[in-house]
Amino acid sequence: MRKHRFTIGLIVVVAVVSIYLLFNLRLFSGAAHDEKSVTLILQTLNVRHDFWQAVNEGAEAAAKEIGAKLNVEGPLSEEDAASQIRLLEEAIVRKPQAIVIAAIKHNRMPAALAKAREAGIKLVIINYSPAMKPAPAVVSSNHTEAGKLAGLTAIEETSGKPIIAVISDFADSLTSEERLAGMKLALDGYPGSMLSPLYAEGSEERAYELSKQLLLSDSPINSIITMNASASQGAARALMEYNRAKSISLIGFDSTSDEVKLLEAGIIRAAIVQKPFNMGYLGVKTALKLIEGSAVEPITYMDSNVITKQNMYTSENQKLLFPFINSK
Template sequence: MRVQRFTIGLALALIAAAMFAVFYFNLYRVGQGSGRTVVVLLKTTNVRSDFWQGVKGGAAAAAKEAGAKLEVLGPLQETDTEAQLALLEEAMASGPDAIVVAPINDDRVVRLLGRIQAAGIELVVMDTPLRMARQPITVSGNHREAGRQAGEFAETHAAGPSKVAVLSDYEGSGVSAEREKGIKEALAPDGYAGTTYIGDSEERAYEKAKELLARKPPVGAIMALNEPAALGAAKALKESNRTGAVRLIAFDSSIFLIKLLEDGSLDAMIVQRPFNMGYLGVINALRRLDRRELDRETYIDTIVVTKDSMYSPENQKLLFPFK
């Protein structure tokens, strides 16, 4: 009888221990994000944008790992400020625990993000650092360093001393402004040939690149700070039989830029790690919800990819993250 009682007591103790372990594990998981809702708002959810699809993939991986609920929103066009404002309003109204956003650099967006903070929603900003009254946690590429990498590549690969011209998107773009600063820092004092703004127009980039190539002496390298600039400049170089003679350097990655790199129309791409950005954006939001102390800024590495290096296993994974 005494043995039977001991056995029953031992069994009850084991059950209690197991229940405690399950409770403790679930409590720990809640601290890691279980049940919490995170809304990620990208600049675009267009499936043709390899970069933003990479960010989305990283965010999804982080949410799955932490047991958080994830919703991903975004306009079809990267420059659609009105759509981003509407989606931010929608996200705020849904009352999530955190919003992770890659904002368009617009004063109205900044004001709305301030309202999100005031509503008690944890805010993390990706890609485009903003100046706000309460600086949020930021996860982005070090755009100035990326510009410096591009400038150094131009300095070492251009044919002799030559001028470097920049084709940028918009004068008010914070990302492009930082890239431009880095480019200038890397160039010789007289190596900068000016910046031309082309918006998101490939045709305008093409026309402006033709003007740059007609200069006497012509520029030795063109920095394309967005995809339309790179596509337009590549077309102008090809038509003038200057591909390879004038270096063309682009930022970020897309299937179109990869094709240009592969056929020699593009000399180098300065590539971020979008998966890491999405992953750390969500993870840092969950850590802040756990009241953890974090650095205000987290930088994602950028690397220079050329035709010779694009086939390395690491760069293949970076350029084709979903293959």
């Protein structure tokens, strides 16, 4: 009799444990299955690039809000398209639910992005709008409008008589092409006011040499517009060296810590500042909506701000100039 009761008790215990384990296994599996996974591939993860670090901060904030798993990757150099494509192909093999990528322009990139779609991975492009059909969801600064702002700022800084030298990064940069198009729109009523672009190819030293050549020539320029941080720093060096910062207005893009110091010193007259934190945040938010099956806008554009020494201390502009401090 005792043996019979012991056997029944043992069966009950085993049944209870089995039900408990089965329930928790299903619960755990369900939680893992429901966790949204997003891979963010930046143009670079180099900590010296404040812009992409701010994009990363925004992306992490969006993922944290909803409890999504975010994996962030990127090459060491902004120009290393081959490494970025390799990172993209490796991410496709891992099959996250969505990939958010600030794609570097390269002839192999469209095919690599198409592979992500073929694998059923949701795709969001940030920072520019690529030529793909059907077009992916895009979250980007409005580079044409930003260029227009630069042109209008040059007109204002020169009292309506701009003669502008442009120092760009690369001749095939889509971002710079769009900014140049915006400048031309702003300068439509000022024929001959913008010289042909010069290309520093991402080198501060080359931007310095190009600026020095302009200053030593007979060119009557009264403004220099630089397309990226390294060009701004190189042009600023030349203006300071030749004591021309007061007679030539330097207008730059973005807001690295070095550029902020130059802005505060009055060497850079105005900076056209994007909103990289917002870009990262909205990029991941858009990806999460796509994972959920929700409709999203085909293109989400963000405006840029014109920041000068006079307005750089406003609350809004401090958030743009120091996104890391304000995101804590």
